[in-house]
Amino acid sequence: MRPRGGGVLRADGVSLEALARRHGTPLFVYSARTVRERLDALRRAFRRREPLVCYAMKANPCRALAAVLAREGAGADIVSGGELARALRAGFDPRRTVFSGVGKTEAEMAAGLRAGLLAFNVESAEELDALARVSGRLGRVAPVSVRLNPDVNARTHPHITTGRAENKFGVETAEALRLYARAARDRRLRVVGVQCHIGSQITQAEPFRRAARALARVVARLQAQGIRLQHADIGGGLGITYKDERPLAPAALARALEETFAPWPEMRLLLEPGRYLVAEAGILLTRVLYRKKTAKRRFIVVDGAMTDLPRPALYGAWHPVEAVRTRPGPRRRADVVGPVCESGDFLARARLLPPLERGDLLAVGKAGAYGFAMSSQYNSRPRSAEVLVDGGRARLARRRETLKDLIAAER
Ligand SMILES: *Cc1c(COP(=O)(O)O)cnc(C)c1O
Numbered sequence: 001m002r003p004r005g006g007g008v009l010r011a012d013g014v015s016l017e018a019l020a021r022r023h024g025t026p027l028f029v030y031s032a033r034t035v036r037e038r039l040d041a042l043r044r045a046f047r048r049r050e051p052l053v054c055y056a057m058k059a060n061p062c063r064a065l066a067a068v069l070a071r072e073g074a075g076a077d078i079v080s081g082g083e084l085a086r087a088l089r090a091g092f093d094p095r096r097t098v099f100s101g102v103g104k105t106e107a108e109m110a111a112g113l114r115a116g117l118l119a120f121n122v123e124s125a126e127e128l129d130a131l132a133r134v135s136g137r138l139g140r141v142a143p144v145s146v147r148l149n150p151d152v153n154a155r156t157h158p159h160i161t162t163g164r165a166e167n168k169f170g171v172e173t174a175e176a177l178r179l180y181a182r183a184a185r186d187r188r189l190r191v192v193g194v195q196c197h198i199g200s201q202i203t204q205a206e207p208f209r210r211a212a213r214a215l216a217r218v219v220a221r222l223q224a225q226g227i228r229l230q231h232a233d234i235g236g237g238l239g240i241t242y243k244d245e246r247p248l249a250p251a252a253l254a255r256a257l258e259e260t261f262a263p264w265p266e267m268r269l270l271l272e273p274g275r276y277l278v279a280e281a282g283i284l285l286t287r288v289l290y291r292k293k294t295a296k297r298r299f300i301v302v303d304g305a306m307t308d309l310p311r312p313a314l315y316g317a318w319h320p321v322e323a324v325r326t327r328p329g330p331r332r333r334a335d336v337v338g339p340v341c342e343s344g345d346f347l348a349r350a351r352l353l354p355p356l357e358r359g360d361l362l363a364v365g366k367a368g369a370y371g372f373a374m375s376s377q378y379n380s381r382p383r384s385a386e387v388l389v390d391g392g393r394a395r396l397a398r399r400r401e402t403l404k405d406l407i408a409a410e411r
Helices: 016-023 032-044 063-071 081-089 106-115 125-138 173-185 206-224 250-260 275-281 311-315 403-407
Strands: 027-031 052-056 075-078 097-099 119-122 142-147 189-195 231-233 268-271 282-293 298-302 321-323 332-337 346-353 361-364 385-390 393-398
Touching: 016 027, 016 282, 016 361, 016 385, 027 032, 027 275, 032 052, 032 063, 032 275, 032 385, 052 063, 052 275, 063 081, 063 275, 063 385, 063 393, 075 081, 081 097, 081 106, 097 106, 106 125, 119 125, 119 189, 119 231, 125 142, 125 173, 125 189, 142 173, 173 189, 173 206, 189 206, 206 231, 206 250, 250 268, 275 282, 311 346, 321 346
Parallel strands: 027 385, 052 075, 052 268, 075 097, 097 119, 119 142, 142 189, 189 231, 231 268, 298 332
Antiparallel strands: 027 282, 282 298, 282 361, 321 361, 332 346, 385 393
């Protein structure tokens, strides 16, 4: 979503000022249209094969937003029992849903088996044992896809690279082959696929190409042993432009996958994008509380904080910041900071901004992924409300938390 309008920002035709007045700030505003456009762009990038796009719920589990993708026929990628429950509530088909994660509990496995998921992306021998046990106990057959750690450098932020040998995720090729051999002999398990996920906010095609080749080598080795896989899942990680990054086009990813898996035209290709689908669909609306100046810096104190959008504090991430109504006058450099008692609590640093006054609204862009999803109640701040704009109409997707919500679980 590119908020725009004659000097005053709007979201798909809806007034941001009106939304802030009606629902308060800080406020997340999501565009259903942008989400649909991103899903379409990803699907259109594939020429020869129709991929199954499994939306990584963890990027933004908001039901109204996820439901937009579910209605378009996307599947889901979940990493916990909580996400399973929310994926089903959002309307995702369990037969199009895969369960990832290095530490699934047996209770979570049982819930996934009862739901009838497409695959469990298994990450260790002990997890495979546990899955077989749970599956046997329930009288089911668990669909198994081994998560490969292809040891490729995704060349992204160290906190979000996941496909190196020193990361906790996945298993090496030799171990993957042992897990498949074991699963193939176990009637409580059914081998269905191979998966990897090498990191997030990846901007180059090469890491994907190498990961795809690593998956294909496993497919070929298994085929030689008479084990046929139904799908290959390259994971998520497609990067977006926050500032000046030039991420690979989805077509480059599609080409790498279609070429690599050309020998197996019957296999289904899966993707698990999160950020790519929803990051650009969201903004965080926040209001200026105070302005202050020190000998070294100028600060704009706003009511949004690291508790709402933790990415700048966590990764030093850059998000676009714009005044919703631009006042005439010279632009000045300032830090946009929140009320939380941490120096790391900033939304933007040394940013050129138009003149601002108390009560003015700022729109922090590209906040649809890993924003609300990572929000917290730190400093006992109730979490923001979320609004979905669809077809020129806005509706509240999640109400703002209240002081009561802060203490509701306390005994
Ligand atoms: C986080 C994650 C994703 C989504 O990553 P994005 O960078 O948001 O696309 C996909 N698959 C798995 C297993 C993940 O952990």
